[in-house]
Amino acid sequence: GTAQIGVTGLAVMGSNIARNFASHGYTVALHNRSIAKTDALLEKHGDDGDFVRTETVEEFVGALERPRRVLIMVQAGAATDAVINELADAMEAGDIIIDGGNALYTDTIRREAAMAERGLLFIGAGISGGEEGALNGPSIMPGGPAKSYESVGPLLEAVAAQVDGEPCCTHIGPDGSGHFVKMVHNGIEYADMQLIGEAYDLMRRALDLPVAEIADVFREWNSTELESYLIEITAEVLSQVDAETGKPLVDVIVDEAGQKGTGRWTVKAALDLGIPTTGIAEAVFARALSSSTSQRTAAQGLASGTLSAAPADKKAFVDDIKAALYASKVVAYAQGFDEISAGSAEYGWNVDRGSLATIWRGGCIIRAQFLNRIREAYATDPELPSLLLAPYFREAVENGVDAWRRVVATATTMGVPVPAFASSLSYYDALRSERLPAALTQGLRDFFGAHTYKRVDKPGTFHTLWSEDRSEVEA
Numbered sequence: 001g002t003a004q005i006g007v008t009g010l011a012v013m014g015s016n017i018a019r020n021f022a023s024h025g026y027t028v029a030l031h032n033r034s035i036a037k038t039d040a041l042l043e044k045h046g047d048d049g050d051f052v053r054t055e056t057v058e059e060f061v062g063a064l065e066r067p068r069r070v071l072i073m074v075q076a077g078a079a080t081d082a083v084i085n086e087l088a089d090a091m092e093a094g095d096i097i098i099d100g101g102n103a104l105y106t107d108t109i110r111r112e113a114a115m116a117e118r119g120l121l122f123i124g125a126g127i128s129g130g131e132e133g134a135l136n137g138p139s140i141m142p143g144g145p146a147k148s149y150e151s152v153g154p155l156l157e158a159v160a161a162q163v164d165g166e167p168c169c170t171h172i173g174p175d176g177s178g179h180f181v182k183m184v185h186n187g188i189e190y191a192d193m194q195l196i197g198e199a200y201d202l203m204r205r206a207l208d209l210p211v212a213e214i215a216d217v218f219r220e221w222n223s224t225e226l227e228s229y230l231i232e233i234t235a236e237v238l239s240q241v242d243a244e245t246g247k248p249l250v251d252v253i254v255d256e257a258g259q260k261g262t263g264r265w266t267v268k269a270a271l272d273l274g275i276p277t278t279g280i281a282e283a284v285f286a287r288a289l290s291s292s293t294s295q296r297t298a299a300q301g302l303a304s305g306t307l308s309a310a311p312a313d314k315k316a317f318v319d320d321i322k323a324a325l326y327a328s329k330v331v332a333y334a335q336g337f338d339e340i341s342a343g344s345a346e347y348g349w350n351v352d353r354g355s356l357a358t359i360w361r362g363g364c365i366i367r368a369q370f371l372n373r374i375r376e377a378y379a380t381d382p383e384l385p386s387l388l389l390a391p392y393f394r395e396a397v398e399n400g401v402d403a404w405r406r407v408v409a410t411a412t413t414m415g416v417p418v419p420a421f422a423s424s425l426s427y428y429d430a431l432r433s434e435r436l437p438a439a440l441t442q443g444l445r446d447f448f449g450a451h452t453y454k455r456v457d458k459p460g461t462f463h464t465l466w467s468e469d470r471s472e473v474e475a
């Protein structure tokens, strides 16, 4: 065979990434379960580069130079397993399979082990950036055997987004590490979007600003430290006017947020790892609440008990919202990176958080100025215990904390829901507290379950004989 890479699964993502490889000078073997998609791609873009049309898996595998490199871009789950098994039967020891779909990292761990047994190298690569990114440069998070990266790394780095001359692609670590960090990336994306939604809602409901003016605020914020793809497209979406009704499009869109599962996975994994990713969790729950249609309908008219009027100085409150958004965003990223550290430790991945921030600067949905700061934070201190403690972020949050409190207080007294702003602020307050009521929790646990406690003044484990003379015994 002569093709340097094969792509199987030629729906939007697969065909765009195949075109991306071809436009970088690679010969690309094309395969799809049904030939129609392959032919549609060749008909439209066949002249863009060197493609090899194949119909069967055997033909596809035969079209590749050795070691063979195949990128799978099919539906996650059972379809991916089916395709992997078909490919593995046709491939030989030393060949490389890359799963570029949104696989659950535990599936990737299982698949990598199964392929290793057959002498095949398996890479689970998280790919972010949607259709547009796949075509023009996504952020790629490959996890798998280091040996496989030597062979596929140069190709993936060539087609990835480039920022300041650096590719948005790096070897993340072994087996499921790439899909794990992609999962957390998506979780952070959920939190970012929820925070943007709360900022928008406050401008609307607390300040009564017209949608077009709110769009301008986001446009302005996009030239500050908040500069990011999501803030940029928020301005775009809010500027869109519905052709049929003449209303802002956002007002004719049904307010029930969908989800495909990566946010939920992030929170489930965080629960298992014992990491408080409250920002991401609030975002996932906020989507769920928005879609609880019958409950929401039944709850219309519940008393609000509004305690305060709108802030008098609208301009000042918009600035406060900006500070609250930024501080809450720092919390969400700090928590996401904590989850990555915990996952990395649990599975022995050795993920380098600084290089992760580096490859999220371009191509992906959460790309932002902000990530340069995270990269610097980890470059200065690779062992940083929390992003909130990096000098830059610490100062930014401390400068904004009064505004953050005003926003949460005003939202609360006016009855505007801000779950992510509020819980991020509580997280910050809990983290910096010298003492937490967890001491009382321990006392209660010891009372009803003899779960024991530790003392602040001496080592050891203790139990109080609550039902006897209440004396303390060493447990």
Ligand code: NBP
Residues within 6 Å of the ligand: 008, 009, 010, 011, 012, 013, 014, 032, 033, 034, 037, 073, 074, 075, 076, 078, 079, 080, 082, 083, 100, 101, 102, 103, 127, 128, 129, 130, 131
């Ligand atoms: P889809 O997720 O819609 O998958 C469609 C592709 O899967 C088609 O090529 C289809 O073949 C193939 N397929 C299915 Br379905 N079942 C199959 C089976 N049993 N055997 C072989 N092929 C099968 O495509 P997509 O939206 O391009 O996404 C591809 C992957 O990339 C997914 O894992 C997705 O989660 C991930 N992803 C998507 C985005 C995005 O923005 N859309 C971003 C990042 C990652 P057919 O043509 O014969 O039906």
